[in-house]
Amino acid sequence: GSSAIISDDDWYDYVKLIARFLVCSGYKGMLVLIDELVNLYKIPNAITRQYNYEKILTMYNDTLQGKAQYLGMIMGGTPTSIEDRRRGVFSYEALRSRLAQGRFAREDLKDMLAPIIRLQPLTYEELLVLIEKLMQIHAGYFGWTPTLTENDLVDFLKIEFGRVGADTHLTPREVIRDFIELLDILCQNPDANVAELLQSVGGDALAPAAATGDTGAADGDRNFAEFTI
Template sequence: DDNWYDYMKLWSEFTAAIGYKGLLLFIDEGVNLYKITNSVSRQSNYEKLLTMFNDTMQGKAEHLGIYMGGTPQFVEDERRGLFSYDALRSRLIDGRYGSGSLKTYTSPILKLDMLSYEEILILLQKLRDIHALHFKYEPQLTDEQLIAFMQIAVNRLGAEELLTTREVVRDFMDLLHTLHQHPEAVFEELLGERAAAQPQGKGNNEAASDDLDDLLAEFEL
């Protein structure tokens, strides 16, 4: 815990010395720092992030690049997030001119938008072709069938807020495996069973309440 970052800088120097341009360090799930309940420990981690930021921006870690992934809450929450640490907030907050519809890609924070439906369709096309290539068969599903699959996913109540790319990919891969391992299965019938399995006979308010309960079930006080 005391010297891991020093070793990262050492590895970056070694990487440059053997002919590469440097070392990229990816730190995912930054929200876990946000979840630290002890404020002193949380601030200590944020102080380390500040040191890393300063080193890379001021040339003290010349061959080291750092990417950190986290939720907007992890960054912007002024009570427990990165913005609760004033020194980080002043460095990470958007400037006056790049915070509107015109995005810049050299700012410390890159805000990622959710995939559009068109982009999800392209992703499904790639997955379909890769699955067929891996198992050595000719792709069977048409683009119209992929669109039908997407409609089942996005028409679910609350999908606009609750649906994630991970869910779409998981269900689609499950569908591809089922069709491949059971040649007698019919795509339209599988989709029909999936649609029929969704809650029926509920009012909009009741269904929305169930979705909200599922969402809140993961929250911790």
């Protein structure tokens, strides 16, 4: 048989073919996850962006018309990359009219069967549960007994949320990174004091006067204590 080279024009057809092949192999189907949809939004060439959005429209229509059987597509993107009318997905009118939220959905009443599901940031309580689970996984993997109490976990989150700009820029990735680092240190240093570690990065310990012993720092400088280069 002849060999085929998959190109920009026919890759989606081959994805559908792979899904069909997997079903013939005994699977229920194939789920394709496409993250960072914002990369389409960043494409400087308008024609290239429209080509990509046209391909998304094809996927959407295939789903409704039964032409993409056994194939699931989940795409992830920022609100701007979706809703921006100049460069985002909604700049393609055929997609905007199909994907835009209707008139009845509210913040407390969402249609989870809609083509777009708007995700909310993790709450303080949800992050607390997350780091608690991470602590258990870390302890099980490295074989140690964490000494952190629930109050310590709460204090850790208070420090994370106390960052400058945390209300808009704090992500679970940053929280997880800092927490894993804390667990690593405690695991490697069994005698380390949890409260002292937390205190060293929170509160007055960040102020220049406390860090340098300079008691002559002006009060106005304390507003910039966390901006350390």
